[in-house]
Amino acid sequence: MRRALRTLTIWSFIWFTALASAFPAGAQETEADQEAVEVENGNLINAVVDEMIVADDLEILLVPLTAEELSQIAGTWQSYVRSRLEEVAQVNLQLRSASGTREDSLRSQLSSLNDSGSDILNNYRLVLEAWTLKGAKAEELEPHTDYILALKTGALKTTDLQTLFQNAWAWLFSWDGGVGLLMAGLGVLLAVWAMMFIARMVRRVTERGLNKIPTISRMLKRFIATAVYWAVFVLGILVVLALFGVNVTPLFAVLGGLSFILGFALQETLGNLASGLMIMVLKPFDTGDYIQVGGSSGFVDEMSVVSTKIRTFDNQIIIVPNSKIWGDVITNVSASEERRVDLVFGIAYSDNAAQAIEVLKDLVARHQLCLKTPEPEIFVGELGDNSVNIFCRPWVSVR
Structure with missing residues (x-):
């Protein structure tokens, strides 16, 4: 018994000693890790506020930063913009009294300052966009947006016509300006054409698959094929817009709001839509059938999700809303063989x-x-x- 107690005492001493030595070591490791994180964060922020950073790199480095950090970084980039515009203002003042070779040198210097200032302003906008995505408040963003707007107005007022013409000419033939805009437009047109081609191919495949199902009406086949075409086309356009840097998230919010409003404004039309879908699915008649409905009779020429076109024996065209057809007695003369x-x-x-x-x-x-x-x-x-x-x-x- 004494031996067991002695053994237990020894092991308890060893255990408490290990715990006592482990806690300071753990604290030291935690402090070291925290210092490493602080150093890493400091290096990241230093890289983000580097005035010479490329826009593509800046956009990547902005992702892990918090809204509080981005608010401070936005102030730093605003100071860069202000400093560069101060240099531009000094050169503009010297241009008023310069002539000859001196004027050419100043204009060359001004062009270089405008190019670098444009890059800085673009990086400033990227910071503001990242800050907005991280939940920046409107009152915090307003001074920055007002400052950028005032810069545009002030630049037009203080720049002479020759400089404006040179800047416009340079923008027109630059990849960041007119040439880039032209290429983007051509890219969008090519993408739209490609989406239309892909949508047509998908529609043809869908039609071939539907033709193998004899129980589906011709009207429903046409409706499904058309719906597939537009779904593929719209989704493709959204993907193309996203690839070109357009934020498509607000579009979904707009579509949601419009659908809510249209749901109240177009109740009768939605009723026709629902009736048209019921007719297509349950198939009381099909195109080419002779029917009697709603006081009208004739051959079914065409049907959409909203209305049905009936051609009478004397070649008159009658357009009947689908809700009127579905809510009335339908006599299909051509149903039986x-x-x-x-x-x-x-x-x-x-x-x-x-x-x-x-x-x-x-x-x-x-x-x-x-x-x-x-x-x-x-x-x-x-x-x-x-x-x-x-x-x-x-x-x-x-x-």
Whole structure:
């Protein structure tokens, strides 16, 4: 027992000694790590506020910084812009009284200052954009945005016409200016054409797949193919805009707001849309069918998600909203492959009705379009005021 207690005491001493030595070491390691992080953060901020940094590198280095750090960095870049504009202002003052070789030298110096100032101003904007994405408040950003706006107005007022013309000419033929804008425009046009081509190809593949499904109506196939085309095209355009640096996130917010507003403003149109989708899915009729609906009758020429176009026998076009069709009784004359034709023949009371019935039976039997089964019905249907009416009801194929 004593031996066990002695062993336990020794191990307890060793354990507490190890803990006592571990905690200071851990504290030292934590302090060392913290110092390393501080040094790393200091190096990152020093790199971000480097006046000669390239815009592409700056955009990458701005990602890990916090909003508080970006607010201080924005002030630093604002001071760079102010310092460069002060140099530009001094050169502009000297240009007013300069001439000859001195004027050419000053204009060359001014052009160089404008180029470097443009790069600094662009980096300043990148910092403000990163700060905005990190949750900068409007009242914090307002002094910076007002300062940039005032710079543009002041530059136009204080720069002479010759310098403005030279700057405009240089911008027109620079990759950051007119040439770049032209190439971007051509790139957008090429991308739009490519998206249209891809959307057409996807639509054709979709149509081929839908044609293998016999239970889907032609109207629904056309609707699905069109929806796929526009979905691919719109998504492709959004991807292209994102590749060109356009922030597409606000577009989704705008679309969400518009859909909410249009949902109230276009309730009847949305009802037609829902009715059109129900007609396409449940397929009470298809294009080419002869229907009777809503007091109108004719062949279905075309159907959209909003309305249906019906062509009458006298070649009139009737546009019926889908909600009117779906909410009414639909008679599809072309739905069945076989249809009965109801004919009425009147004979005089002095004529032989039995003989007339036999003549009609013979005509129906010899007619190529009349079916043998179901058998035709021929009988005296009614006694009119001036004639005996014989009903003749043969069956024909509508295909």
